[in-house]
Amino acid sequence: MKKLKSLYLSIPFEFRMSTVYLIIGGLWILFSDIIVAQLTNNQNALTQLQHYKGWFYVASTAFFLFIFTKKHLRKLREAEAMAKENEKLKTAFLENVSHELRTPMNAIIGFTELAQASPDIQKETSQYLQIILNSSKQLLAIVNDVMDTSLLESGNSYIKVESIELNPLLNNLKGYFEPLMRDQVSLKLLPEVADFSIQSDREKLVRIFHNLINNSIKFTHKGSIEVGYTLKQKSVLFFVKDTGIGIKPSLHKSIFTRFNQVEIELAKRTGGTGLGLSICKDMVQLMGGKIWVESKPGLGSKFFFSIPVETKA
Ligand code: ADP
Numbered sequence: 033m034k035k036l037k038s039l040y041l042s043i044p045f046e047f048r049m050s051t052v053y054l055i056i057g058g059l060w061i062l063f064s065d066i067i068v069a070q071l072t073n074n075q076n077a078l079t080q081l082q083h084y085k086g087w088f089y090v091a092s093t094a095f096f097l098f099i100f101t102k103k104h105l106r107k108l109r110e111a112e113a114m115a116k117e118n119e120k121l122k123t124a125f126l127e128n129v130s131h132e133l134r135t136p137m138n139a140i141i142g143f144t145e146l147a148q149a150s151p152d153i154q155k156e157t158s159q160y161l162q163i164i165l166n167s168s169k170q171l172l173a174i175v176n177d178v179m180d181t182s183l184l185e186s187g188n189s190y191i192k193v194e195s196i197e198l199n200p201l202l203n204n205l206k207g208y209f210e211p212l213m214r215d216q217v218s219l220k221l222l223p224e225v226a227d228f229s230i231q232s233d234r235e236k237l238v239r240i241f242h243n244l245i246n247n248s249i250k251f252t253h254k255g256s257i258e259v260g261y262t263l264k265q266k267s268v269l270f271f272v273k274d275t276g277i278g279i280k281p282s283l284h285k286s287i288f289t290r291f292n293q294v295e296i297e298l299a300k301r302t303g304g305t306g307l308g309l310s311i312c313k314d315m316v317q318l319m320g321g322k323i324w325v326e327s328k329p330g331l332g333s334k335f336f337f338s339i340p341v342e343t344k345a
Contacts (some may be wrong), residue, residue, distance in 0.1 A: 045104060053093070060089060123188045130179040137172045141165060177307040180239070181290065184314040191233045191318060198228045198261060198268070201238070205259060209245050217252050217275075222260030230268055230341040236315045237270075237339075240323075243308040244272040244335050252276030255332070267321065267338045275332040284325050288313040312337070 040048065068081050147153070148161045183189040202221045213219050241259065248257045255275025262269045279287065291306040316323040316337045327333035 119186050123186050126179060126182050130175055133175050137168055140168045174305055177305050180311050181307050193231050194234055195229055196232055196234050199223050202259060205241055212249055216254045218256045220256055220258045222258050224262045232339060232341060240312045240315055243312050248272055248274035248276060267340045269336060269338045271334060271336050273334040278329040278331050278333055279327040280329055
């Protein structure tokens with residue numbers, strides 16, 4: 033009996049329901065017609081009985097359908113609520129872990145910088161400290177990437193709108209990235225106007241620029257990286273252009289998907305998790321915009337992203 037029950041339950045719900053419905057319906061038509069035929073020979077009375085029989089069938093199937101779907105919907109709703117609860121717990125756990133990881137990482141970075149700034153430090157020690165510093169920053173970037181990806185994927189990343197002055201934001205980016213540039217590469221800012229403000233999410237905007245500029249630095253060995261924006265009717269078009277190695281047109285879409293690195297060998301040499309551009313894409317989409325690339329191998333890359341904005345000039 034138990035085996036029969038588990039076999040019955042292993043059949044998907046929609047098949048079970050339709051089969052039971054067909055069997056009961058078939059039996060009902062078969063037997064009820066025989067019974068009705070035995071009750072009377074009067075044609076009028078038979079028609080009347082068939083009429084009641086039809087109504088009885090419709091009412092009783094509606095009743096059972098209601099009971100069945102109610103029972104199963106309750107199960108589904110319970111499962112959905114549990115999945116949501118699990119998702120919340122997972123996000124809370126990830127936030128917690130990432131906070132726990134970030135705090136000591138920031139301490140390592142901060143104190144290494146302090147130690148490096150000490151006046152009587154030996155050259156060799158300073159080189160070792162630089163290695164610690166670079167590795168810690170790399171590790172922090174990975175933690176941030178994994179954290180952002182999981183928040184975006186689980187739908188727990190939200191937009192916090194504030195007023196942003198674009199030119200100071202670009203100047204800050206320049207201040208941050210200038211020391212990281214290779215010797216033969218220059219960093220240029222190309223804002224369209226002298227002063228412009230938008231209502232948007234500063235943290236996300238900065239994060240997108242950081243990912244794009246970091247990539248440009250990684251893949252550009254000579255020439256320039258240009259960062260700026262142009263104003264469109266209801267949006268701002270931001271860009272990061274470089275004179276680096278470029279990307280084959282056939283890969284222009286796939287690089288925006290998770291873990292996609294154009295060449296694994298190259299990725300090994302340049303590092304990175306393959307999450308940077310997918311984070312940019314998800315964040316831009318969350319802000320209601322679009323991101324794309326124009327590039328050819330050997331001719332550099334131009335990354336564009338547009339963000340719809342309520343402007344406040
Ligand atoms: P990663 O962490 O590997 O940089 P991304 O998602 O940021 O991951 O980038 C995915 C891949 O796209 C990179 O591994 C690289 O092959 C390619 N790519 C991204 N930006 C550039 C660029 N400016 N120039 C050339 N290739 C790029």
